[in-house]
Amino acid sequence: MLTMHGVSKSFLGVRVLHGVSLDLAAGEVHALVGENGAGKSTLMKILAGEHVPDEGTITLDGTEHAFTHPAQAQAAGIGIIHQEFALLEHRTVAENVFLGREPTRLGLVDRRTMEHRTAELLDEVGVSGITPRTYVRELSVARQQTVEIVKALASDVRVLVMDEPTAPLADHEAGLLHTLVRRLADRGLGILYISHRLREVFDLSQRITVLKDGRHVTTVPTARTDTDQVVRAMVGRELSAYYPPRARADDIGDVRLSVRGGGNGRLTGIDLTLRAGEVTGIAGLQGSGRTSLARALFGAAPFTAGTMTMDGTALRPASPRQAIRAGIALVTEDRKAEGLALRQSVRDNALLVTRAVPARDRPPAARDLTALLERVRLHARGEDQQTQYLSGGNQQKVVIAKWLAARPRVLLFDEPTRGVDVGAKAAIHTLVRDLAREGLAVLIVSSELPELIGMSDRILVMSEGRIAGELPPGAAEEDVMHLATGHPEARPAPDPGPPAPGSTAEEGAA
Numbered sequence: 001m002l003t004m005h006g007v008s009k010s011f012l013g014v015r016v017l018h019g020v021s022l023d024l025a026a027g028e029v030h031a032l033v034g035e036n037g038a039g040k041s042t043l044m045k046i047l048a049g050e051h052v053p054d055e056g057t058i059t060l061d062g063t064e065h066a067f068t069h070p071a072q073a074q075a076a077g078i079g080i081i082h083q084e085f086a087l088l089e090h091r092t093v094a095e096n097v098f099l100g101r102e103p104t105r106l107g108l109v110d111r112r113t114m115e116h117r118t119a120e121l122l123d124e125v126g127v128s129g130i131t132p133r134t135y136v137r138e139l140s141v142a143r144q145q146t147v148e149i150v151k152a153l154a155s156d157v158r159v160l161v162m163d164e165p166t167a168p169l170a171d172h173e174a175g176l177l178h179t180l181v182r183r184l185a186d187r188g189l190g191i192l193y194i195s196h197r198l199r200e201v202f203d204l205s206q207r208i209t210v211l212k213d214g215r216h217v218t219t220v221p222t223a224r225t226d227t228d229q230v231v232r233a234m235v236g237r238e239l240s241a242y243y244p245p246r247a248r249a250d251d252i253g254d255v256r257l258s259v260r261g262g263g264n265g266r267l268t269g270i271d272l273t274l275r276a277g278e279v280t281g282i283a284g285l286q287g288s289g290r291t292s293l294a295r296a297l298f299g300a301a302p303f304t305a306g307t308m309t310m311d312g313t314a315l316r317p318a319s320p321r322q323a324i325r326a327g328i329a330l331v332t333e334d335r336k337a338e339g340l341a342l343r344q345s346v347r348d349n350a351l352l353v354t355r356a357v358p359a360r361d362r363p364p365a366a367r368d369l370t371a372l373l374e375r376v377r378l379h380a381r382g383e384d385q386q387t388q389y390l391s392g393g394n395q396q397k398v399v400i401a402k403w404l405a406a407r408p409r410v411l412l413f414d415e416p417t418r419g420v421d422v423g424a425k426a427a428i429h430t431l432v433r434d435l436a437r438e439g440l441a442v443l444i445v446s447s448e449l450p451e452l453i454g455m456s457d458r459i460l461v462m463s464e465g466r467i468a469g470e471l472p473p474g475a476a477e478e479d480v481m482h483l484a485t486g487h488p489e490a491r492p493a494p495d496p497g498p499p500a501p502g503s504t505a506e507e508g509a510a
Contacts, residue, residue: 001026001190002047002159007056009042016042017214019056024159024190029181031193031205031222034234035421037391039214040194044161047192048080049073060159079152080161085144087136094118094132097151121150124187125180142176149180160184161192164419166200178204196421198227199450210234235423243454244433246473252278252457254311256441257297257328257410261306266292267465270306274410274441279432281456282445283480289465290445291333294412297443298330299323310409324353327409331399331416333445335392339399342388346373346380349387350401369405376401377427393424400431411435414445429455449477 002024009017017039024030032040045051047058049067058065060076067073087096094115095102103110103117115132122130127146136144145165152160162181166174181204185191195201201208202222210217210233217233253276262270267289274280284290295301297308299317308316310326317323320330332338340349350369369383376397380390387398396416403411416432417425432455436442446452452459459471461483469483 001061003057003059004043004047005057005059007043007046007058008054009046009051010054015214017046017053020211020214020216022192022209022216022219024192026158026188026190027185028207029185029191029193029205031195031201031208032211033195033198033201033208033230034211034217035423037213038211038234040211041163042214043211044080044163044192044194047073047159048078048161074155074157077156077158078161079155079157079159080163081145081148081152081165082163085148087144087147089135089137091136092132093122093130093134093136093139093147093150096136096147097121097132097154099151101155117154118150121153125150125153126183127180145177146180149184157189159190159192161194163194164196165193166195166197174200196419196425197448198230198422201230202227231422234421235426244430246455247277247279247433247436247457251437252276253439256311258309259297259303259306260308262296262303262308263305264292264296264301264303266301267296267303269466270296270303271467272460274443276409276439276441277436278457279436279442279444279455281452281459282443282462283449283452283459283484284462284468285484286447288462288484290462291414292465293462294330294414294443294445297323297410297412298328300330324406324408327407328412329353329403329406329408329410330412331396331403331414333414333418335395335399339402340387340395343386345384346378346387346390346398347383349398350383350405352402353406372401372405375404376431391421391424393420393427396420396424396428400428404435408440410441410443412443412445415447416444417446417448417451425451449480453477453480 004022006019008019034040046053049070049072097118098114103113118132205222209219255273256276257274259270259272282290296303299319299322302318378397457473461468
């Protein structure tokens with residue numbers, strides 16, 4: 001159906017694509033993977049007419065095209081769904097689906113035809129619970145993404161590009177999207193699927209193409225490769241180095257933070273201890289109270305019952321400001337909305353917390369910003385670069401640097417590697433373990449079971465706002481799920497060492 005051959009592209013004299021070739025068959029899900037900066041998005045923007053290639057050809061159904069505008073690519077049957085949605089939330093589903101292409105009658109918008117056609121498209125993709133007259137602002141993130149897909153189908157697309165489609169989705173929502181992707185492929189659409197989540201890449205795709213540093217590395221049938229080979233092609237090292245070694249018993253120190261009988265409107269009977277030098281994982285299904293627990297410890301949704309101590313001293317932060325002063329830091333789930341000022345520089349973001357402290361009282365880490373940014377292995381043009389132009393992994397490193405500048409004693413992570421490529425994930429994992437070795441108490445909330453099992457020295461599993469049980473390092477995934485779903489027959493498992501990410505787990509299942 002589609003062939004891209006020898007595509008090259010430079011920006012300001014810097015070559016970002018070097019003769020990349022790619023092809024796609026009708027009814028195929030072809031995964032495109034690589035670290036941030038590998039050239040995936042640039043290649044797809046060329047296909048979508050957003051960039052004009054310096055060299056190379058695009059052939060669709062035997063006809064060569066030279067797109068210079070997105071409208072030309074759309075007219076040829078190519079649609080792209082970006083990670084950031086392009087919807088008008090105060091308009092209806094039908095108005096969004098036909099935005100700029102509204103059917104008319106006697107010079108007026110023909111709403112009846114528009115809504116009827118939208119209903120047909122929703123029915124074609126098997127979507128229920130959405131009507132053409134529903135306002136987009138009333139829809140969940142997953143439903144909004146469905147509207148984006150239907151909008152593309154309304155343009156009679158034959159090639160659909162999906163860029164990190166599950167990054168903003170909850171776990172059960174990602175499963176619904178996977179079903180929809182398979183349904184579209186069964187209808188004969190060719191789908192180019194970009195994702196950092198290797199588990200879903202192996203679940204959905206028939207072939208995998210790996211890009212690295214703007215070059216084509218390999219294209220392989222999914223059934224003939226494995227996670228280890230793909231990661232090695234992406235980052236140039238073995239998968240065995242993906243997770244750092246866990247803490248030994250003598251590496252774990254005294255209790256740093258303790259909660260007894262903690263509760264609020266969302267949590268009940270929380271008994272929790274976090275120790276210096278230890279990484280504690282928090283697992284659970286969506287809505288189990290994982291994020292609520294992190295926010296309660298941070299004072300954003302404070303405990304209203306129970307007791308809490310820090311290094312043996314009574315503490316119950318009623319606000320994030322009080323938690324920060326006590327030495328607690330929270331890397332939030334949504335870095336763009338809650339962790340960064342995207343239009344400000346790297347320097348300004350890294351000093352957001354410490355600038356609230358008088359200069360004479362600022363910790364040494366805040367005074368040596370360059371060393372701090374080197375510590376988190378930030379890749380940026382300089383401290384003056386606007387944070388919005390960094391990759392997702394580097395944005396997350398800026399968030400971590402912001403908190404390290406305040407020299408916390410307890411560091412809480414909520415989805416620390418969401419939307420981050422495998423190379424940046426490994427760097428963040430290593431940094432987390434290094435911080436634990438230096439005496440910080442670390443808590444990780446993650447919906448990726450392989451990450452949680454690979455990183456944690458012990459795992460607490462939440463269910464319905466309570467801690468349902470505790471599991472040792474290397475616990476089996478089924479034991480985590482037994483507790484998460486309310487089945488107490490979970491059994492401790494021997495420690496087999498860190499698992500391969502996405503190798504045996506349903507990634508995002510908990």
